[in-house]
Amino acid sequence: MANLVELRGLKVEATTDAGRKVEIIKGVDLDVAHGEIVALIGESGSGKTTIALTLMGHARPGCRIVGGRIMVAGKDMAALTEKQRARARGTEVAYVPQSAAAAFNPARTIMDQVIEVALIHRLMPAREARERAVELFRALALPEPESIGARYPHQVSGGQLQRLSAAMALIGSPELVIFDEPTTALDVTTQIEVLRAFKSVMKERGAAGVYVSHDLAVVAQIADRIVVLKGGQVQEEGTTQDILSRPRHPYTKELLAAFRPGLAERARLPEAGAPPRPILDVSDLVAGYGPLQEDGTPRLVVLKSVSLRMERGSNFGIIGESGCGKSTLARAIAGIVAPVSGSVVFEGKELGRTIRERSRDQLRRMQIVFQLADTALNPAKPVGDILGRPLTFFKGLRGARREARVDELLDMVRLPRTLKHRLPGELSGGQKQRVNFARALAAEPELVICDEITSALDTVVAAAIIELLRELQRELGLSYIFISHDLSLVQSICDRIAVMYAGEKVEELEPSAFGGAESHPYSRLLHASTPKLDPAWLDTLEWNPQAARLAGETRR
Numbered sequence: 001m002a003n004l005v006e007l008r009g010l011k012v013e014a015t016t017d018a019g020r021k022v023e024i025i026k027g028v029d030l031d032v033a034h035g036e037i038v039a040l041i042g043e044s045g046s047g048k049t050t051i052a053l054t055l056m057g058h059a060r061p062g063c064r065i066v067g068g069r070i071m072v073a074g075k076d077m078a079a080l081t082e083k084q085r086a087r088a089r090g091t092e093v094a095y096v097p098q099s100a101a102a103a104f105n106p107a108r109t110i111m112d113q114v115i116e117v118a119l120i121h122r123l124m125p126a127r128e129a130r131e132r133a134v135e136l137f138r139a140l141a142l143p144e145p146e147s148i149g150a151r152y153p154h155q156v157s158g159g160q161l162q163r164l165s166a167a168m169a170l171i172g173s174p175e176l177v178i179f180d181e182p183t184t185a186l187d188v189t190t191q192i193e194v195l196r197a198f199k200s201v202m203k204e205r206g207a208a209g210v211y212v213s214h215d216l217a218v219v220a221q222i223a224d225r226i227v228v229l230k231g232g233q234v235q236e237e238g239t240t241q242d243i244l245s246r247p248r249h250p251y252t253k254e255l256l257a258a259f260r261p262g263l264a265e266r267a268r269l270p271e272a273g274a275p276p277r278p279i280l281d282v283s284d285l286v287a288g289y290g291p292l293q294e295d296g297t298p299r300l301v302v303l304k305s306v307s308l309r310m311e312r313g314s315n316f317g318i319i320g321e322s323g324c325g326k327s328t329l330a331r332a333i334a335g336i337v338a339p340v341s342g343s344v345v346f347e348g349k350e351l352g353r354t355i356r357e358r359s360r361d362q363l364r365r366m367q368i369v370f371q372l373a374d375t376a377l378n379p380a381k382p383v384g385d386i387l388g389r390p391l392t393f394f395k396g397l398r399g400a401r402r403e404a405r406v407d408e409l410l411d412m413v414r415l416p417r418t419l420k421h422r423l424p425g426e427l428s429g430g431q432k433q434r435v436n437f438a439r440a441l442a443a444e445p446e447l448v449i450c451d452e453i454t455s456a457l458d459t460v461v462a463a464a465i466i467e468l469l470r471e472l473q474r475e476l477g478l479s480y481i482f483i484s485h486d487l488s489l490v491q492s493i494c495d496r497i498a499v500m501y502a503g504e505k506v507e508e509l510e511p512s513a514f515g516g517a518e519s520h521p522y523s524r525l526l527h528a529s530t531p532k533l534d535p536a537w538l539d540t541l542e543w544n545p546q547a548a549r550l551a552g553e554t555r556r
Contacts, residue, residue: 004073004175004208005032005055011067012050012059012232024063025050025232032176037202037209039223039240041216041255043458044429046229048212052178054078055210056093057085073175090117094169098181100161103168104153110164111149117172129171136167139204140197158322159190163197170201177202179211183218184455187321187485188529195221195531195538214458216259217531220244221538228252240535258463259488259533278348279312279447279479280333285342287332297340302328304503305342310496312446313473315480317490317511319526320500326483327371329500330449333481334368346447364394367440371452373432377424383410383435384420390442409438414468430461434468441472451483466493487514487530499523 012025025047032038040048053059054070057077070077073092077085089095094117097103104113114136115129124132130149137145140163153161162182169177179198183191199222202209213219219226219240226243228236228251236249247253285306290299302325310316318326331337333344335355344351346366352358370376377386387406391397397405407417413434424432433453440448450469454462466489472478484490490497491511499507499520507520515527531537 002033003031004034004036005030005210006071007031007051007054007068008071009068010051010054010070011065012047012054012063013066014063023066023232025054027068028229028232028234030227030234032208032210034175035206035208036224037211037222039211039213039219039226040229041213041219041226042229042235043214043255043460045231047232048214048229049180050232051229052180052210052212053095055176055178056089056095087121090169090172090174091121091123092174093176093178094172094174095178096162096166096169096180096182098184100165100182101153101158103165104161106153108152109149110151110153110156114149114164114168114171117168121172123172132171133167136170136201137164139201140164140167141193141200142167157190159186159194162186162194166198166201170205170207173205175208177207177209179209179213181213184213184215188487188526188531189321191218191531192529192538192541198222199538215531216244216255216459217533220533220535221531228255244533244535255459256533258459277312278309279346280316280481281309281345282333283307283343283345285329285332285339285344287328287337287339287342289337292340302503303332303339306500306503306505307342308498308505308508310479310481313477313479314496315473315482315494317482317484317494317497318500319484319487319490319497321526322485324500325503326485326500327451330368330451330481330483334366334449335363336368360394364443365445366447366449367443367445368449368451369437369440369453371455373424373429373436376436377432377439379424382421382423383427386424386435387420387439387442390439394443405442409442412441412472413438428461429457430465433457433461433465437465437469441476445478447479447481449481449483452485454486454489455484462489469493487526499526 007028007030010025010028011023014022014024016022028051040051042048050060050063054065055072055077057070057080059065065078075088111130111133114133115126118124118129119126133149134145137148142148142160142163148156156164183194186194195218211219211223223240225237226240227234228249230251235251243252247256285303286301287303288298288301292298306329308316318329320326328337332339335351335358338353346362351362355363384406387409388402391402391405406420410417410420415431415434419427419431427435454465457465469480473480482490482494491514494511497509497511497514498505499522501522507523509519513519515524
């Protein structure tokens with residue numbers, strides 16, 4: 001067999017809640033050569049992960065493989081018994097999940113979990129497995145490779161845990177590794193380290209890979225070929241360079257267009273002679289977590305005297321690495337986390353430190369939209385009830401008036417009114433995020449804080465959400481704060497950008513100046529770390545993780 005992987009006529013069927021059978025993968029063919037990395041890209045629901053999982057002979061609950069051949073290393077994974085598939089998993093084909101945190105047992109050490117595959121399949125003695133694991137830790141550029149295995153999952157960073165999940169997958173020397181969106185939740189600087197480590201170790205070991213992603217710039221750095229999927233069918237495939245530079249299918253062109261957002265529309269300027277009208281003025285905010293110490297500061301100080309000011313009708317971006325304090329700042333402004341000092345002045349009035357110390361009208365005027373709609377929306381309540389609750393709380397609406405306003409909110413976020421009878425679990429990721437935003441709009445706010453609202457969405461859906469926010473801003477006169485590690489998003493929609501590092505605001509500037517010669521060294525680092533639609537970008541990037549951290553310590 002010339003190829004390591006040969007899919008022919010793959011069909012996967014799903015059963016709906018009503019018992020109806022729906023074909024979600026419709027006769028897909030796919031080849032992966034030995035040592036080749038092939039990327040599967042497309043929007044949510046296109047079938048990327050479903051196809052990848054079939055390479056292990058697996059289908060999600062409610063789904064089943066109903067047709068086609070799935071040849072991996074000469075074996076038809078669909079025809080094997082479950083016992084035979086179990087022997088192949090980890091030794092012939094392995095899986096690196098999107099959420100490494102969910103893949104690790106918090107009660108066991110990292111080393112015990114990484115070597116488990118080797119011991120279960122009796123590939124080598126425990127001592128040799130530990131030595132092999134340390135070699136992998138070193139190859140994946142993990143700190144303190146000899147001792148990191150003794151830690152527990154919660155004692156390492158997200159980027160480190162993602163690389164450790166790759167070590168877990170590689171310990172059995174599989175011929176094929178499936179990467180399922182492994183860098184989606186990582187900030188740009190951490191993503192560089194993880195991508196470089198993945199690419200290096202795969203090349204060194206000669207393993208083939210299937211890389212599932214909706215991020216074209218990430219795919220450009222690691223894949224030899226790209227397969228574009230939509231609706232369970234292949235739309236286009238080719239070399240990475242050909243797909244990125246000479247796309248043929250309209251859908252591929254749409255994906256590329258969504259990756260290149262347009263320039264931001266500038267905020268509405270005040271009339272000539274009129275002074276600027278600040279909507280928010282944050283001064284010397286200090287906040288953190290844990291009990292207060294003798295000096296009055298919390299045990300873990302996350303925000304260190306952060307100040308910012310934004311004008312009415314404008315968009316303000318806050319960017320930085322994971323752990324820099326972005327989300328804590330958003331929560332402190334919203335009153336969810338109580339600052340220990342400093343002030344938040346909204347529309348000329350100083351707000352109470354917590355939600356309980358603010359009036360109902362102040363709460364109404366400032367709303368926050370959280371990153372994960374899955375956890376922000378009550379899974380047991382239909383959409384109509386979710387949207388109706390703030391209408392009753394803030395506006396006193398009930399009965400027919402409330403129902404009519406729910407319909408208006410669904411219209412506003414471009415969702416069909418029939419969705420109000422569904423539960424969140426019955427919606428797509430993009431639909432859930434629109435409901436999440438509609439709930440904030442129910443209060444008729446003046447300032448909306450958007451905390452990483454597109455990080456879990458594919459590029460097409462994310463672009464549609466951003467365009468919706470722009471339209472609503474024009475129609476309703478909203479002001480937005482965007483908390484994000486997506487630099488292209490922030491540059492495309494914001495009027496001012498604050499750069500955070502280790503709890504401090506190291507710089508504030510206009511989007512056009514971000515990453516320029518006059519900007520802060522850490523801003524230049526973040527700008528340089530954003531993947532480009534160029535397959536050679538990662539290989540030619542001069543990257544030093546230690547210098548990356550030191551750049552954040554450098555103050556102008």
